[in-house]
Amino acid sequence: MAAALNAATLGVRGTNPVVGAALLSPDGRILHVGHHRGAGTPHAEADVLARAHQAGTDLTDVTMVITLEPCNHTGRTGPCSRAILNAGIQRVIFAVHDGTDAASGGGTFLADHGVSVRHGLMSEQATDLNDRWFMAQARNRPFVTLKIAQSLDGKVAAPDGTSQWITGACARQAGHSIRARVDAILVGGATARTDNPTLTARDGDGTPFDHQPLRAVMSRTPVAHDARVRRGVGTPGGSEPATDGRFVWLDTHDPGHALARLGALGVTHVLVEGGPTVSAAFLAADLVDELWLYQAPLILGAGTPSLASAPTQTLADAARWRSDPVAGPPVRTLGEDVAWHLRPAPVSASQ
Numbered sequence: 001m002a003a004a005l006n007a008a009t010l011g012v013r014g015t016n017p018v019v020g021a022a023l024l025s026p027d028g029r030i031l032h033v034g035h036h037r038g039a040g041t042p043h044a045e046a047d048v049l050a051r052a053h054q055a056g057t058d059l060t061d062v063t064m065v066i067t068l069e070p071c072n073h074t075g076r077t078g079p080c081s082r083a084i085l086n087a088g089i090q091r092v093i094f095a096v097h098d099g100t101d102a103a104s105g106g107g108t109f110l111a112d113h114g115v116s117v118r119h120g121l122m123s124e125q126a127t128d129l130n131d132r133w134f135m136a137q138a139r140n141r142p143f144v145t146l147k148i149a150q151s152l153d154g155k156v157a158a159p160d161g162t163s164q165w166i167t168g169a170c171a172r173q174a175g176h177s178i179r180a181r182v183d184a185i186l187v188g189g190a191t192a193r194t195d196n197p198t199l200t201a202r203d204g205d206g207t208p209f210d211h212q213p214l215r216a217v218m219s220r221t222p223v224a225h226d227a228r229v230r231r232g233v234g235t236p237g238g239s240e241p242a243t244d245g246r247f248v249w250l251d252t253h254d255p256g257h258a259l260a261r262l263g264a265l266g267v268t269h270v271l272v273e274g275g276p277t278v279s280a281a282f283l284a285a286d287l288v289d290e291l292w293l294y295q296a297p298l299i300l301g302a303g304t305p306s307l308a309s310a311p312t313q314t315l316a317d318a319a320r321w322r323s324d325p326v327a328g329p330p331v332r333t334l335g336e337d338v339a340w341h342l343r344p345a346p347v348s349a350s351q
């Protein structure tokens with residue numbers, strides 16, 4: 001199970017939980033380890049079975065160990081419970097139940113079909129690894145990633161308002177990689193008016209990725225008809241971008257209402273890119289599940305703070321964050337910038 005949990009951290013956060021799986025031989029050897037790489041890719045169970053198939057591994061009397069109960073539904077991929085049964089796996093041990101309405105029941109399905117099923121092994125560690133994903137599911141809202149690019153002294157713009165670019169090309173490309181795997185990007189009205197962003201996902205050469213998220217602006221003020229955020233990535237061979245129907249104006253200042261609207265549109269993973277007022281609002285409402293903080297070696301002094309208001313007034317009440325082991329080192333260098341990958345600490349840890 002420890003090996004499966006380590007494998008799970010090779011995945012990415014977002015629409016799905018991070019999950020790992022391992023195959024154990026009758027004499028207790030780990031044969032293969034697999035993990036889920038994100039929405040639309042094979043689940044951890046399918047991944048480890050594929051590895052076994054490619055290696056020609058005999059699955060007779062093999063045990064599968066999984067960090068999360070196998071799913072029991074057909075979504076972008078087939079049900080893992082059926083794949084396990086069809087592979088002839090005789091024993092399954094999983095850490096925690098999948099409580100979602102769509103995917104739950106895999107353990108019961110396997111037990112009803114003669115597979116020996118146990119659960120609860122290292123459940124505390126497995127629950128902790130996906131604690132915010134479980135929370136988002138329980139509250140029926142999209143998973144939220146917040147991205148902030150700031151100076152050493154916590155500013156997102158110089159005193160004269162200039163902000164492009166605080167971080168370097170490597171950090172910006174990392175941000176586009178996140179854009180490419182989310183369902184929607186959200187900014188506030190002030191950011192839409194000041195920066196006039198496209199909010200598209202592009203590679204290092206500026207070429208749009210195949211997957212383009214919904215572009216959302218959260219503001220009581222209508223978005224200008226000629227704003228670039230309305231247009232999308234354009235049409236092949238066209239000289240100007242064309243409206244692609246992937247823009248939505250969220251007429252609210254309430255982040256909870258904004259998420260509810262996006263959820264109704266089928267969005268399951270939202271990337272919040274600011275500005276300072278919107279970022280602070282999501283943090284104050286405890287709606288940020290993952291934080292990517294990019295810090296450039298600049299000091300801007302009296303510039304614009306990355307958060308418009310402090311969520312708390314005293315140190316004792318400050319929200320605590322912790323390093324996230326998922327998707328690589330929690331702290332890394334990108335050119336001259338430093339990237340921090342963080343997740344909220346449990347409530348008990350902040351008291």
